[in-house]
Amino acid sequence: MAKTANIDSTTADSTATYYAPQYADGFPARHGADSTAIGAADSVSSLDTCATLELPHGVGATHAVASPLHDGASMALMLAAAFFLVTSYRTGYKYIENLPMYLFSVKRRDSLFDDHTVSETRIMLAMLGLTWVMEGLLLYYAIPLSVPPLAPGLQQSVFLHVLLFTGAAALFHVLQLLFYRLLGWVFADPVDTGLWIAGFNASQACLGVMLLPVVIVTLVAPEQANSTLFCAVILYFLARIVFILKGFRIFFNNFSSTVYFLLYLCSAEVVPPLSFYTGTVLACNMI
Numbered sequence: 001m002a003k004t005a006n007i008d009s010t011t012a013d014s015t016a017t018y019y020a021p022q023y024a025d026g027f028p029a030r031h032g033a034d035s036t037a038i039g040a041a042d043s044v045s046s047l048d049t050c051a052t053l054e055l056p057h058g059v060g061a062t063h064a065v066a067s068p069l070h071d072g073a074s075m076a077l078m079l080a081a082a083f084f085l086v087t088s089y090r091t092g093y094k095y096i097e098n099l100p101m102y103l104f105s106v107k108r109r110d111s112l113f114d115d116h117t118v119s120e121t122r123i124m125l126a127m128l129g130l131t132w133v134m135e136g137l138l139l140y141y142a143i144p145l146s147v148p149p150l151a152p153g154l155q156q157s158v159f160l161h162v163l164l165f166t167g168a169a170a171l172f173h174v175l176q177l178l179f180y181r182l183l184g185w186v187f188a189d190p191v192d193t194g195l196w197i198a199g200f201n202a203s204q205a206c207l208g209v210m211l212l213p214v215v216i217v218t219l220v221a222p223e224q225a226n227s228t229l230f231c232a233v234i235l236y237f238l239a240r241i242v243f244i245l246k247g248f249r250i251f252f253n254n255f256s257s258t259v260y261f262l263l264y265l266c267s268a269e270v271v272p273p274l275s276f277y278t279g280t281v282l283a284c285n286m287i
Contacts, residue, residue: 066155069219073159081133085126092123102202131208136166141225172276199246207239
């Protein structure tokens with residue numbers, strides 16, 4: 001009983017602990033439990049000074065500009081060309097190892113340049129196919145810059161025009177190949193012609209790989225098309241210069257050959273690209 005009384009007295013003597021209520025940050029004043037209510041006039045003035053909440057007004061939805069990046073068929077064509085190249089590398093890597101020799105060598109080795117294996121031919125066609133697709137995509141962005149009235153028609157049928165430009169690039173390559181073989185048949189022997197043709201195919205095959213990052217940047221950032229197309233033109237001329245220099249080393253014998261070489265430059269390296277671009281623009285205008 002004494003112990004119980006001691007506990008009760010201790011409990012009775014202990015004072016209750018009160019905790020101050022928590023207030024939100026920025027509240028104008030803290031009031032105790034015994035504070036009076038805010039007057040009506042103070043309430044009205046407090047409400048007048050509160051910030052007014054304005055609802056944001058959104059911007060209306062707009063349609064994305066049609067481009068190969070947003071066209072599934074165009075992207076499938078690009079990925080198919082890259083996939084064909086990757087799958088051909090395992091069996092045709094020797095061709096890539098011999099690319100410097102195809103580009104620059106003028107040694108007369110019949111077996112090296114005339115007898116291509118199936119694997120080398122396959123990877124060469126894969127690299128050329130990538131070049132044609134890259135050129136087709138770049139033409140899609142280049143033609144509206146040079147001929148602005150054609151831009152709406154290109155945006156209405158993206159894949160049709162990309163396919164047209166890719167086919168035009170492939171046809172241009174084949175026509176050039178036939179023309180170079182004709183020149184080789186007239187002015188050179190079969191060995192020199194084989195060296196020349198091998199250099200042409202190798203330069204165009206390397207061009208597609210070099211154009212791949214340029215095309216990717218153009219697809220992702222079309223507002224930079226002027227800069228990327230300028231880089232593409234530089235790469236195209238670099239590939240052409242390498243091929244022209246190899247032809248010069250093969251066919252230039254003496255000073256009298258200079259006239260024939262200048263005629264070759266005008267008839268085979270200047271007029272055909274200009275004619276090709278003009279014909280592509282006309283075909284695009286007819287669709």
